[in-house]
Amino acid sequence: MTDTIPASRPIRRRIRALSDRSIAWLFVAPTIFLLLAVNIFPLIWTIRLSFTDFRANRPNREVEWVGLENYRRILTDPDIWNTMQVTAHFLVWTIALQVLIGFTLAWLINRKFRGNDLWTTLIVLPMMLSPAVVGNFWTFFYQPQIGLFNYVVSFFSGVDPSSFTMIGSVTLAPWAIIIVDTWMWSPFVMLICLAGLRSIPDYIYEAAEIDRASKWRQFWTITVPMVLPFLMLAVLFRGIENFKMFDLVVQLTGGGPGSTTELASINLKREAFEKWRTGYSSAFAVILFVTVFGLASIYVKALNKVKDR
Amino acid sequence: MTAFFTGLIRLRRGPWEMLATLLIALGVIMLMQPFVLWAFTWSFVVTLVGTVMFIITSHFPE
Amino acid sequence: MSGSITEPSSRQKTVAGTLVILYAIITILPLVWIMMTGFKTGPDSISYPPKVFFQPSLEGYVNLFTSRTRATPEQLATLPAPANFADELARDRGMIITGPSKFGERFLNSVIIGFGSTFLSIFLGTLAAYAFSRFKIPLKDDLLFFILSTRMMPPIAVAIPIFLMYRSLGLSDTHLGMILLYTAVNISLAVWLLKGFIDEIPREYEEAALIDGYSRFQAFVKVVLPQAATGIASTAIFCLIFAWNEYAFAVLLTSGTAQTAPPFIPTIIGVGGKDWPAVAAGATIFLLPIMIFTILLRKHLLRGITFGAVRK
Numbered sequence: 001m002t003d004t005i006p007a008s009r010p011i012r013r014r015i016r017a018l019s020d021r022s023i024a025w026l027f028v029a030p031t032i033f034l035l036l037a038v039n040i041f042p043l044i045w046t047i048r049l050s051f052t053d054f055r056a057n058r059p060n061r062e063v064e065w066v067g068l069e070n071y072r073r074i075l076t077d078p079d080i081w082n083t084m085q086v087t088a089h090f091l092v093w094t095i096a097l098q099v100l101i102g103f104t105l106a107w108l109i110n111r112k113f114r115g116n117d118l119w120t121t122l123i124v125l126p127m128m129l130s131p132a133v134v135g136n137f138w139t140f141f142y143q144p145q146i147g148l149f150n151y152v153v154s155f156f157s158g159v160d161p162s163s164f165t166m167i168g169s170v171t172l173a174p175w176a177i178i179i180v181d182t183w184m185w186s187p188f189v190m191l192i193c194l195a196g197l198r199s200i201p202d203y204i205y206e207a208a209e210i211d212r213a214s215k216w217r218q219f220w221t222i223t224v225p226m227v228l229p230f231l232m233l234a235v236l237f238r239g240i241e242n243f244k245m246f247d248l249v250v251q252l253t254g255g256g257p258g259s260t261t262e263l264a265s266i267n268l269k270r271e272a273f274e275k276w277r278t279g280y281s282s283a284f285a286v287i288l289f290v291t292v293f294g295l296a297s298i299y300v301k302a303l304n305k306v307k308d309r
Numbered sequence: 310m311t312a313f314f315t316g317l318i319r320l321r322r323g324p325w326e327m328l329a330t331l332l333i334a335l336g337v338i339m340l341m342q343p344f345v346l347w348a349f350t351w352s353f354v355v356t357l358v359g360t361v362m363f364i365i366t367s368h369f370p371e
Numbered sequence: 372m373s374g375s376i377t378e379p380s381s382r383q384k385t386v387a388g389t390l391v392i393l394y395a396i397i398t399i400l401p402l403v404w405i406m407m408t409g410f411k412t413g414p415d416s417i418s419y420p421p422k423v424f425f426q427p428s429l430e431g432y433v434n435l436f437t438s439r440t441r442a443t444p445e446q447l448a449t450l451p452a453p454a455n456f457a458d459e460l461a462r463d464r465g466m467i468i469t470g471p472s473k474f475g476e477r478f479l480n481s482v483i484i485g486f487g488s489t490f491l492s493i494f495l496g497t498l499a500a501y502a503f504s505r506f507k508i509p510l511k512d513d514l515l516f517f518i519l520s521t522r523m524m525p526p527i528a529v530a531i532p533i534f535l536m537y538r539s540l541g542l543s544d545t546h547l548g549m550i551l552l553y554t555a556v557n558i559s560l561a562v563w564l565l566k567g568f569i570d571e572i573p574r575e576y577e578e579a580a581l582i583d584g585y586s587r588f589q590a591f592v593k594v595v596l597p598q599a600a601t602g603i604a605s606t607a608i609f610c611l612i613f614a615w616n617e618y619a620f621a622v623l624l625t626s627g628t629a630q631t632a633p634p635f636i637p638t639i640i641g642v643g644g645k646d647w648p649a650v651a652a653g654a655t656i657f658l659l660p661i662m663i664f665t666i667l668l669r670k671h672l673l674r675g676i677t678f679g680a681v682r683k
Contacts (some may be wrong), residue, residue, distance in 0.1 A: 018445035027502035038555035039521045042532030088341035111379045124447035128665045136637040146417040244525035247618035285528035294333035294360040296523040
């Protein structure tokens with residue numbers, strides 16, 4: 001090519017490139033600004049408060065800088081440790097049950113029986129509902145004597161329906177919240193597993209069939225490994241969500257009886273908005289932040305892995 | 310296994326991210342385990358190190 | 372052998388279908404039960420064994436929307452004839468309706484805050500998603516991760532500083548405050564989802580428009596937006612559902628004028644114990660729109676819950 005291109009061409013291109021760039025910033029800036037104002041600024045404030053003994057109900061009191069004292073107290077406090085164990089119990093069981101139910105359902109739906117779309121949509125309904133309202137009406141089902149749940153259990157097991165209260169008993173309350181969460185969120189795991197199952201091309205099974213691999217072997221060597229990245233995604237997301245679980249459980253049990261269902265967020269709410277130990281609870285909030293942030297970065301990595309499929 | 314260590318030495322993204330992921334997972338387990346209090350106490354430091362490491366190492370070349 | 376070897380046999384299909392339908396019925400039962408309870412009378416709602424067949428009554432709905440006081444039979448006799456069916460129903464129970472309850476107001480708050488924040492997050496989200504999809508932005512991946520991570524944060528932990536911030540700005544318990552807050556939470560979902568939708572629109576369309584003399588902005592408005600309409604609509608429904616359902620921020624940051632329905636519904640109580648039909652009626656009115664939206668959204672559900680990563 002010779003140098004005969006008019007000089008205006010690169011200049012025009014540059015103007016256009018420049019305007020693209022300015023449009024890009026113009027479009028992204030409001031979002032970033034909003035997030036900085038409503039998320040990052042408060043976050044930095046929380047970190048600052050976590051080094052003080054500030055109390056939000058007495059804003060005029062002299063605030064003292066206490067250094068890492070709040071962190072030291074939280075991380076050696078057996079009550080907080082207990083809260084984390086309650087959260088762990090909830091987390092482990094809900095994830096185990098939801099994976100089991102969700103995967104089984106997905107596997108069954110993938111048999112492509114007639115009308116599977118309709119039933120899938122019905123199954124999905126609970127997960128879209130307001131957790132607080134759901135928690136509230138499940139307390140109705142859990143009423144001894146009059147509650148639907150107690151009635152159904154007694155109908156099938158013969159136990160007197162007024163002999164047990166799911167949310168009033170120390171041993172049953174942790175299971176009461178697990179049951180409701182599983183009812184609500186198994187469809188979530190199901191949907192993601194279903195996507196995983198549908199992403200497996202038929203020819204892999206056909207090849208295995210030609211190799212005379214048994215159905216059992218096909219399941220463990222093809223189905224499970226291919227669905228695993230999707231399952232990981234579902235588990236991580238449910239893990240993060242249930243780690244910070246608040247609305248559903250607060251309406252169901254309010255953390256009680258005693259502190260048997262007091263999850264991390266419920267404990268935090270009590271410290272921050274009932275006892276008003278703002279500095280102390282800020283430190284606890286930072287600990288939860290960092291944990292969730294760590295899990296979220298693993299989640300995004302898993303997300304990108306699935307995206308490439 | 311050797312690939313993992315050479316990756317670490319050459320500051321490659323894969324193995325370092327794996328290491329950070331493991332640290333975060335370890336921190337979360339330490340935070341929620343019911344067995345020893347000292348593990349709970351130090352869990353936050355482990356998670357924090359893992360998270361910061363993840364942010365940094367995700368910018369390493371592939 | 373007939374048909375493909377990977378196609379399940381018809382017996383397999385029957386067994387799988389039966390099990391799934393059984394699960395679906397069990398899982399839907401609590402929802403059906405709540406809707407039924409809304410049409411029961413107080414005694415019917417707490418009878419043992421639970422009543423499946425009952426005389427339907429609008430008592431729950433009347434109690435939900437009105438506040439009432441107890442009146443003596445003499446007082447009732449002196450009143451003029453009941454103006455409408457609600458009056459009549461209340462008088463049958465020995466009550467006089469004294470005015471509307473707060474439920475209507477709270478429901479309206481949910482609508483205002485839900486639609487307000489949805490509109491804002493879609494508006495800002497579409498712009499940002501377009502920029503992320505089409506332009507080279509420095510640290511793009513980090514920005515996207517940062518945007519997503521804000522959604523993952525525990526609401527109670529975020530609420531502490533926001534409570535303080537709103538108190539000093541005078542935004543606590545205002546519609547504007549809640550709209551801004553929900554927008555900030557929803558925008559991450561909007562950006563991620565919409566980026567996925569816009570990524571799917573071929574760039575050639577815009578390039579053709581640019582060659583035709585459109586400016587970048589015109590191309591965005593006239594070519595990309597119409598193409599992304601379905602995506603924008605389903606993203607909007609997701610944002611609306613989130614704002615509609617949100618409880619933690621609402622319960623901590625609102626108490627009166629801007630309180631939404633989720634923190635209000637559990638506080639409905641009747642005379643002498645919980646008024647379950649009224650609670651159930653409130654829950655039904657509140658949950659029904661979401662169920663309808665979910666059915667409309669079914670094709671895009673998977674995308675919504677995975678931030679656009681899994682497209683099916």
